[in-house]
Amino acid sequence: MASFNNSNNNSLVSGTSDDDYIYNQGYKVTISAGNGDDDVYNLGEKVIIYGGDGKDSVYNNGGDSVTVDTGAGNDTVRNYYGNYVKINTGAGNDYVDNYNNSSNVTIITGAGNDTVYNTNSKVTINSGAGNDKISLGANADKNVIIYNDGDGNDVIYGFNDNDTLSIASGTYATKKSGNNVIVTVGDGNITLVGASSNYSLNIKGTPSASAIKKVTNSDAAVVTVGSEIVTIDATARTKAVKLKGNKLANIIYGGKGKDTLWGGVGNDKLFGNGGNDSLYGGDGKDTLSGGSGNDVLLGGTNDDSLNGGAGSDTLDGGDDDDTLIGGAGNDSLYGGEGNDSLSGDTGDDKLLGDEGNDSLSGGKGDDTLDGGDDNDILLGGQGYDSLSGGNGNDTLSGNDDDDELFGGAGNDSLSGDKGDDTLDGGAGNDILLGAAGKDSLNGGAGNDTLDGGADSDKLLGGAGNDCIKGGTGNDSLWGGAGNDSLWGGDGKDKFFYSKGDGKDVIFGFESGDLLQITGTFSASYNSSKKEIAFKVGSTANAITLKEFTATTFQINSDTYRISGSKLVKK
Numbered sequence: 001m002a003s004f005n006n007s008n009n010n011s012l013v014s015g016t017s018d019d020d021y022i023y024n025q026g027y028k029v030t031i032s033a034g035n036g037d038d039d040v041y042n043l044g045e046k047v048i049i050y051g052g053d054g055k056d057s058v059y060n061n062g063g064d065s066v067t068v069d070t071g072a073g074n075d076t077v078r079n080y081y082g083n084y085v086k087i088n089t090g091a092g093n094d095y096v097d098n099y100n101n102s103s104n105v106t107i108i109t110g111a112g113n114d115t116v117y118n119t120n121s122k123v124t125i126n127s128g129a130g131n132d133k134i135s136l137g138a139n140a141d142k143n144v145i146i147y148n149d150g151d152g153n154d155v156i157y158g159f160n161d162n163d164t165l166s167i168a169s170g171t172y173a174t175k176k177s178g179n180n181v182i183v184t185v186g187d188g189n190i191t192l193v194g195a196s197s198n199y200s201l202n203i204k205g206t207p208s209a210s211a212i213k214k215v216t217n218s219d220a221a222v223v224t225v226g227s228e229i230v231t232i233d234a235t236a237r238t239k240a241v242k243l244k245g246n247k248l249a250n251i252i253y254g255g256k257g258k259d260t261l262w263g264g265v266g267n268d269k270l271f272g273n274g275g276n277d278s279l280y281g282g283d284g285k286d287t288l289s290g291g292s293g294n295d296v297l298l299g300g301t302n303d304d305s306l307n308g309g310a311g312s313d314t315l316d317g318g319d320d321d322d323t324l325i326g327g328a329g330n331d332s333l334y335g336g337e338g339n340d341s342l343s344g345d346t347g348d349d350k351l352l353g354d355e356g357n358d359s360l361s362g363g364k365g366d367d368t369l370d371g372g373d374d375n376d377i378l379l380g381g382q383g384y385d386s387l388s389g390g391n392g393n394d395t396l397s398g399n400d401d402d403d404e405l406f407g408g409a410g411n412d413s414l415s416g417d418k419g420d421d422t423l424d425g426g427a428g429n430d431i432l433l434g435a436a437g438k439d440s441l442n443g444g445a446g447n448d449t450l451d452g453g454a455d456s457d458k459l460l461g462g463a464g465n466d467c468i469k470g471g472t473g474n475d476s477l478w479g480g481a482g483n484d485s486l487w488g489g490d491g492k493d494k495f496f497y498s499k500g501d502g503k504d505v506i507f508g509f510e511s512g513d514l515l516q517i518t519g520t521f522s523a524s525y526n527s528s529k530k531e532i533a534f535k536v537g538s539t540a541n542a543i544t545l546k547e548f549t550a551t552t553f554q555i556n557s558d559t560y561r562i563s564g565s566k567l568v569k570k
């Protein structure tokens with residue numbers, strides 16, 4: 001037996017045509033063991049291993065991003081602490097053991113009676129043709145088992161509620177057999193040992209005719225199906241009906257009446273079709289489509305996808321991270337718990353994110369958006385929209401037309417975009433941008449930043465030390481309480497100051513600008529600093545002009561000018 005010990009990176013290791021032992025610690029190494037009964041022990045990352053023909057044994061110990069191709073023969077592959085690993089054993093009666101935190105692994109065993117042990121999550125297993133045994137550990141979760149018509153009679157142990165059996169070709173039917181579930185595909189079958197007690201069974205593929213229940217007007221008003229039924233089809237029915245799924249991943253079609261659809265457990269797909277329908281996803285990752293009519297859709301637990309379709313619909317995502325689309329009509333969307341995505345689509349819609357970091361988009365129409373708790377993103381879209389961030393650090397964008405934006409509590413970012421918009425930051429250190437249009441901006445409490453953008457805007461800092469910029473246009477600026485900094489920008493701007501507003505500073509005061517002071521004040525000019533100060537009562541109340549370009553200064557109804565080191569009235 002030839003022996004090879006490699007520690008070089010970016011290298012090629014070639015074995016002989018006899019039995020070899022190859023030990024690798026290198027990075028980005030390609031190992032070609034050749035024919036023979038070879039033993040390969042790998043510690044390196046980004047390694048490619050070709051076993052060649054023969055009875056090979058490969059042990060990957062902690063190497064990530066490793067590809068193993070053992071070729072034909074009765075091979076053994078062990079993957080220990082290796083993530084993002086691809087294993088292909090080829091033809092033969094092979095043994096694969098994937099264990100100890102080895103996730104995101106793909107295992108293909110090819111033709112032969114193979115044995116696969118897996119104790120990890122997010123693993124894809126395709127055992128190929130032959131009578132194979134697959135064992136999933138107690139902590140294994142979210143695994144995918146792939147089966148094709150003609151793959152033989154396989155047995156799977158430890159298949160749980162979060163695993164998926166994917167029938168890639170052929171049609172399938174299911175039945176209970178004691179504590180087991182038998183899935184038949186053509187002449188072969190898969191035995192899910194102990195799965196009859198599972199809360200749900202996730203099987204993807206095309207059900208056979210025996211797994212489809214056709215519902216017509218002659219059926220009862222309430223249809224409950226057996227454990228073997230995958231699809232419930234009531235599209236031919238015109239009367240109202242109640243359809244209940246089972247623990248499988250059901251596909252349920254309503255008819256033309258006022259139907260009620262329950263998905264139950266499992267990752268279900270529900271289609272209301274015609275009529276004012278009620279759809280309940282229940283547990284599992286469900287997909288609900290209301291179709292035409294004024295429908296009610298409730299996702300339930302897990303990550304669901306809801307689409308109201310035509311009509312004025314009500315959508316409630318329920319728990320976890322959901323996707324809601326209102327469709328045509330005046331819809332009401334409620335995200336519920338979790339980080340949800342809500343889209344009103346067309347119509348005058350109402351969107352409430354509720355708990356979680358949600359994303360809300362009104363779409364076309366005059367929409368009302370409320371982010372609820374946590375850090376949300378709100379986009380008004382076309383139409384005259386009202387956006388409320390609620391609690392949390394939210395981002396609000398009005399988009400087209402004249403919109404109202406309310407940041408609420410938290411450090412929010414508000415942008416009016418097009419149209420004559422109203423922006424209110426609320427509590428927190430907020431950023432407000434009016435953008436295009438004649439906008440009204442109110443920072444509220446906190447140290448806020450306001451920018452009017454284009455056109456003639458009204459800007460009020462509110463309580464706190466604010467930074468206020470008018471932008472282009474003839475703007476009106478109020479600092480409010482706190483020590484504020486104000487820039488009028490281009491245009492003939494108006495600045496307003498009252499006793500109690502704190503120590504404010506106006507930068508870039510130009511000819512044509514106006515400072516309106518409420519209360520008795522005294523004026524002074526500091527020639528060394530080139531600053532003009534107006535004190536209203538005590539020294540704690542003053543507004544100062546800095547970096548001005550004007551030669552005359554309009555203060556209330558009076559005009560001032562600088563004469564030497566003094567500020568005098570004209």
